[in-house]
Amino acid sequence: MEEEENIPVIILDPGSWKIKIGFAKDDLPNDEIPCISDISKDIKFGIEAVEDYMRIRYSHTTSHTIKENSSDHKEGRNNLVNVKMTFADPRHPLSHNNFNDVLEIYNYLINKLNINTDKYNILIVIPECAEKLFLSNILRWAFKIHHFMSISFIYNSLAATYYYGIKTVDIGESGSRVTPVAENHGIFLDFIKNNEISGYLINKYISNFVKIDESYIDYILIQDYKERNSYVSLDVDKNIKMYSECNGLIKPYKIPYTNIYIDPKSEILSHEIFFQPEFLAHMPGNFFKQNIISLSQLIFEAVSSCPIDLRKQFFDNIILIGGVSNCINFSQRLKKELLHILKEKNYSENTNIHIKKFRMSHISSYLGGNKYSKILYHNKKKWVTRHEYHDSNKNQIIQKLLMWANIL
Structure with missing residues (x-):
């Protein structure tokens, strides 16, 4: 088995509007996208979803005033039937409170990294008032879908504080x-x-x-x-x-x-x-x-x-x-x-x-998580491994992670 210090770390900061993800070895996130998706002909995520939605929604607007009976206007309205904008994070007031929506976006970001996740650890920056249902879904996603080697949490504000x-x-x-x-x-x-x-x-x-x-x-x-x-x-x-x-x-x-x-x-x-x-x-x-x-x-x-x-x-x-x-x-x-x-x-x-x-305050939690991950390498007790997750009581796993999420 690989030594702990040789296992690379992915950092995920799931903000309710912008999601940040990247490698601990890099200073800045690889991706920062709005937590939204849309379905037209294909499913698109983040900025691509916004651009696709705006193209369909407003491509028919060619002048200062549009008459309701114009063919361009009708075409734009008809296209709207085939586009669906989804605010994915359950914390967002416009979301459908469906965890599958947000997990689809996480999958999209992981796929963009082009890695074998079973050879990585993941550090997730969580909100202080995270619901147990949210954490349970995150753990299931990390271990049952992507098979990460281990996982750790840090609270959003503690990560920002660690940086600032x-x-x-x-x-x-x-x-x-x-x-x-x-x-x-x-x-x-x-x-x-x-x-x-x-x-x-x-x-x-x-x-x-x-x-x-x-x-x-x-x-x-x-x-x-x-x-x-x-x-x-x-x-x-x-x-x-x-x-x-x-x-x-x-x-x-x-x-x-x-x-x-x-x-x-x-x-x-x-x-x-x-x-x-x-x-x-x-x-x-x-x-x-x-x-x-x-x-x-x-x-x-x-x-x-x-x-x-x-x-x-x-x-x-x-x-x-x-x-x-x-x-x-x-x-x-x-x-x-x-x-x-x-x-x-x-x-x-x-x-x-x-x-x-400070500059880059919008990604301060991610930057703090990045800094924290470098001292977390060697502290095995703050990580929950894949085997530990499958063999242990899930509530105990969550309690352990939440306890360590508040300790640097």
């Missing part, structure tokens, strides 16, 4: 999570705070500002607009006043190749729901709940739950990860809101707020 710092705020597609992590303590699992404000809700909010000639609003288009154009206002009242005084001089944004226009106010207001959740009350449907609090208040409550001797450290070392945190001015606005809360709570003026936003 001490306290992690993960702002993702399916929710926001504040995770206190301290040296020699690991993750304070009991003090993790979550709320529902997420990239998905921002997309829904932006949809309110859409001016279209069609009845159908495409989620993929809104997602792309959000990532390219949105920013956080440092003074939202001032920005709204300035917008009003422009008296219509600021033109709506037209999404290329479509009849979709977006009111410029969406750029100002879409991310404001992180700091003023009451804005959600204007949305159709039951998106606003009385118990949703702002991101700054969520961070304050998470820190206040932690041991008192660590609180100043946490405030002084806040790490933003997740794709939504890439938004312009996000860290500056968050710092402003936190300072306001500390002043209201009569905290010491010596308490510093330091919010760090």
Whole structure:
């Protein structure tokens, strides 16, 4: 049998919107794709799925205005009958909660690596609130379908912290999570705070500002607009006043190749729901709940739950990860809101707020997992082997992996 140190490692970071996969020996992931697939004539995944869907959905759009009875329009509508977009990750609000969807995408990524998986270990970066059903499916996929030699887990925020710092705020597609992590303590699992404000809700909010000639609003288009154009206002009242005084001089944004226009106010207001959740009350449907609090208040409550001797450290070392945190001015606005809360709570003026936003924060969990895998090589007790999986109680296997997932 091969020596443990000679067994190469695959790293899989299954984000709810973007999946990252690659080899531990490489610095960056081999692939980073949206967790979606589509079925037209063939099944396509990730970016290819988006391109195929957009081609079929909008190839008929050739001018500013399309008449409903035009042959091009009808052809595009008919093509839509034969295309099906699937949001694969069960954590995504638009998913069908079907694990087979997401496992198909994992299979696609593994096949792209072009390896014999029975000669590899796999390290998986898991969310802190991972359901046992999700973990059971992952283990079955790893050992019964791909026959990996062994598997290990590390928590998402612990991996990011291992790469960057001490306290992690993960702002993702399916929710926001504040995770206190301290040296020699690991993750304070009991003090993790979550709320529902997420990239998905921002997309829904932006949809309110859409001016279209069609009845159908495409989620993929809104997602792309959000990532390219949105920013956080440092003074939202001032920005709204300035917008009003422009008296219509600021033109709506037209999404290329479509009849979709977006009111410029969406750029100002879409991310404001992180700091003023009451804005959600204007949305159709039951998106606003009385118990949703702002991101700054969520961070304050998470820190206040932690041991008192660590609180100043946490405030002084806040790490933003997740794709939504890439938004312009996000860290500056968050710092402003936190300072306001500390002043209201009569905290010491010596308490510093330091919010760090590093390059490549959207793949920080993967990078931390990559770094962690290099010290994991020789620690056999943190791995569950293929034989151990088949011979042992599955619940005990999961408990063992979760225990080691919180220890570096």
